[in-house]
Amino acid sequence: MSVTEQPAPAPGPEPAGDEAAERLRDRISADSLTTRRDYLRIVATVSGGLAVGGVGVAAGILHRHGDSESMPEARKVTDALAPGESVAFRFPGDEDRALAVRLPDGTLVGYSAVCTHLACAVLWREDRGADGELYCPCHEGVFDARTGEVTAGPPPRPLPRIFLTEQPDGSVWAIATARSGEPAREALCRQLGDSHPEMTRQLGCPGAGRAAANQRGRT
Amino acid sequence: MSDQPIPPRPDYRPGSAQPRLNRPVRERYPQIRATSGYGDPRIRHTGPGPGAGTEQEPERSSKLNARLVLALTVVVGQLWALTVAVNEWMEGNTGTAWWGAGFLILSFLVVIGLWLLDPKDR
Numbered sequence: 251m252s253v254t255e256q257p258a259p260a261p262g263p264e265p266a267g268d269e270a271a272e273r274l275r276d277r278i279s280a281d282s283l284t285t286r287r288d289y290l291r292i293v294a295t296v297s298g299g300l301a302v303g304g305v306g307v308a309a310g311i312l313h314r315h316g317d318s319e320s321m322p323e324a325r326k327v328t329d330a331l332a333p334g335e336s337v338a339f340r341f342p343g344d345e346d347r348a349l350a351v352r353l354p355d356g357t358l359v360g361y362s363a364v365c366t367h368l369a370c371a372v373l374w375r376e377d378r379g380a381d382g383e384l385y386c387p388c389h390e391g392v393f394d395a396r397t398g399e400v401t402a403g404p405p406p407r408p409l410p411r412i413f414l415t416e417q418p419d420g421s422v423w424a425i426a427t428a429r430s431g432e433p434a435r436e437a438l439c440r441q442l443g444d445s446h447p448e449m450t451r452q453l454g455c456p457g458a459g460r461a462a463a464n465q466r467g468r469t
Numbered sequence: 470m471s472d473q474p475i476p477p478r479p480d481y482r483p484g485s486a487q488p489r490l491n492r493p494v495r496e497r498y499p500q501i502r503a504t505s506g507y508g509d510p511r512i513r514h515t516g517p518g519p520g521a522g523t524e525q526e527p528e529r530s531s532k533l534n535a536r537l538v539l540a541l542t543v544v545v546g547q548l549w550a551l552t553v554a555v556n557e558w559m560e561g562n563t564g565t566a567w568w569g570a571g572f573l574i575l576s577f578l579v580v581i582g583l584w585l586l587d588p589k590d591r
């Protein structure tokens with residue numbers, strides 16, 4: 251029971267009654283002020299905060315790093331990328347850090363460089379692992395360079411993927427993105443949507459109309 | 470002793486009835502008292518003797534403890550659900566994230582219910 255709900259203690263009979271009452275109040279308030287009922291109230295408040303946070307998350311207050319709803323504008327990453335090298339760029343937005351890597355065997359991969367744990371920068375480390383790996387120095391998070399899957403450390407989700415293409419002149423372009431763990435075809439279908447109907451048909455996406463409804467329902 | 474009526478209890482007053490015998494404690498460490506807890510007139514029956522300083526109303530106390538433990542358990546579940554909701558939303562499964570939000574709200578209602586069982590208990 252909190253002190254404020256107590257009836258004021260009756261002043262003593264002595265002339266300095268007010269002072270005695272004051273001292274009693276002071277003494278009571280020196281005791282622990284947080285009772286178990288107060289804890290229950292605090293727990294209820296925390297619970298309400300979590301509920302509000304959950305609604306906020308579902309409504310989209312968090313930024314989904316390296317994601318775009320529709321087809322992002324293709325962007326030139328670099329003029330040339332040698333095996334074992336990496337280059338940092340921004341894609342799809344100017345705020346979305348990304349990383350393009352050419353694996354030693356020549357495969358070209360691109361990922362969002364925002365760690366899925368606490369958003370540190372992910373680095374390409376050729377010297378680590380069998381054929382290099384994506385490494386987050388903040389908490390030793392490690393991602394597989396070929397798939398973006400988490401192979402060690404605290405990150406909860408794979409890195410969002412970025413689809414790269416190589417032009418005949420060797421320049422590398424970023425063209426599309428996929429969310430964490432999203433299959434490539436699903437991601438491309440979602441972004442192509444109804445803006446590129448012939449490409450969606452080529453990919454064998456579910457019917458154009460359905461794809462558009464899907465997109466509205468999922469986002 | 471037994472034939473005499475019990476005299477009315479005097480009003481409780483912390484410290485001495487003579488103000489000059491009470492140390493002035495206001496100046497230093499004003500929140501620390503040697504008698505902390507026992508200087509509180511709301512504590513009705515406690516010591517000296519067996520059971521001094523222990524719980525005086527164990528039934529009520531255990532009910533409150535049970536409510537508190539249940540509420541804390543629900544909050545732990547909410548923390549878990551929030552991480553799940555964030556993961557699902559980040560992976561683009563917005564529908565699943567909304568289910569998570571619904572779970573969080575239901576859990577909150579459970580906690581509120583536990584509190585409303587007896588909001589005045591201490």
Ligand code: FES
Nearest residue numbers: 365367368386391
């Ligand atoms: S931020 Fe990357 S592992 Fe923690």
